[in-house]
Amino acid sequence: MAPFEKAIAERNTSAMVDILMEDTTWSPHEVPAARQRVREQLSEYSFAYALDPAPMQELFLQHTKDLQNSCAGADHRGDEDHFQLHKSADKLAQDIEVQESLDFRDTSHAQYGEAEEFNAIVLDFLGKL
DSSP states (O other), rough: OHHHHHHHHHHHHHHHHHHHHHOOOTSTOHHHHHHHHHHHHHHHHHOHHHHSSSHHHHHHHHHHHHHTSSSSSEEEEESSSOHHHHHHHHHHHHHHHEEEEEETTTTSSOOOHHHHHHHHHHHHHHHOO
């Protein structure tokens, strides 16, 4: 059994945090402040998507429907983020009207802490809505 799956089976969220912190696609190893922020956020996270995925899948489907019925949006991703999250972002972009795709070079999942331009780009985008 893979370490993350073992941690899920044991419902060991501390081990889940440690495992994700070792994955460079989730945690920015070159930016200590961002890395600490990711650890703090993961430590507060419920991991409901892993521990009890059925309700989360239902919420995701409803969220997608809500987005389809609201304003157009933007997707964003770090180029070093996990490939599965890129696939999820592509699927979401197909399901809703995406006005703009925001790609951040040399960033993992936590673009907000790694890319200085992230907040400026997001605020600029929101200002256009």
